[in-house]
Amino acid sequence: MAVDLASWGSISAVSPVGNVLKGTAKVRETGKSNISSFDSLLESAKGMLKETEEYTNAAEEAELAYMLGMNDSISDLLVAQTKANVSLQYTVAVRNAVLDAYKEIMALQF
Numbered sequence: 137m138a139v140d141l142a143s144w145g146s147i148s149a150v151s152p153v154g155n156v157l158k159g160t161a162k163v164r165e166t167g168k169s170n171i172s173s174f175d176s177l178l179e180s181a182k183g184m185l186k187e188t189e190e191y192t193n194a195a196e197e198a199e200l201a202y203m204l205g206m207n208d209s210i211s212d213l214l215v216a217q218t219k220a221n222v223s224l225q226y227t228v229a230v231r232n233a234v235l236d237a238y239k240e241i242m243a244l245q246f
Contacts, residue, residue, distance in 0.1 A: 195220035
């Protein structure tokens, strides 16, 4: 059985984060603060958490369907679990980076 790679989709939160980072570079160049950058970063983080939760729920549903015999395809189960795992790892990595940045900002002395 061939795995349908089109069903994997993409992590949609990656693009907004990249756009925010480009926006922060422009803020540094111009020296002007941009509150909309933070707002879009916050919305991107919310979207990433929601997407991670959706992947996790889909993996749990796939596990349950496999255990109950409703779905006999182990590859579908593995794909759902892999998507959930990768999404969770990415979310944790972003969270860790944000916490490190926060700690670094708090360590600054003026």
